[in-house]
Amino acid sequence: MTEEVKRLRCAVADLIGENERLKSENEVEKTPEEKLREYFEETKRTRDERHLAGDTEGKRFHGGALVGICNTLELLGIKIEGVNA
Missing domain, CATH: 1.10.287 (Helix Hairpins)
Incomplete structure (x- = not known):
């Protein structure tokens, strides 16, 4: 696996984590x-x-x-x- 692919995988993982964090912040408890x-x-x-x-x-x-x-x-x-x- 090339360094570029590794960097892209890390970037995607970071974006997924950030997306999950933002979703949980915006959830309002009933x-x-x-x-x-x-x-x-x-x-x-x-x-x-x-x-x-x-x-x-x-x-x-x-x-x-x-x-x-x-x-x-x-x-x-x-x-x-x-x-x-």
């Missing part, structure tokens, strides 16, 4: 409210899918999870848009 809203929406979709599939127990289970989420937020006095507000 707030607890955003995380809960996503979980609520996912659980709601799953409940609806179970209902359409005729899975009564699955529908009840996921429906109960939704009630639990809303009851917990109510007890804590927390309102989250798209969940219980």
Whole structure:
């Protein structure tokens, strides 16, 4: 392998590393409210899918999870848009 190829490989490796560093700096962590809203929406979709599939127990289970989420937020006095507000 020539010196030029070695230098180019090192330059590419450096660029890849820099790209990864920049991507991680620009990632924004979701707030607890955003995380809960996503979980609520996912659980709601799953409940609806179970209902359409005729899975009564699955529908009840996921429906109960939704009630639990809303009851917990109510007890804590927390309102989250798209969940219980």
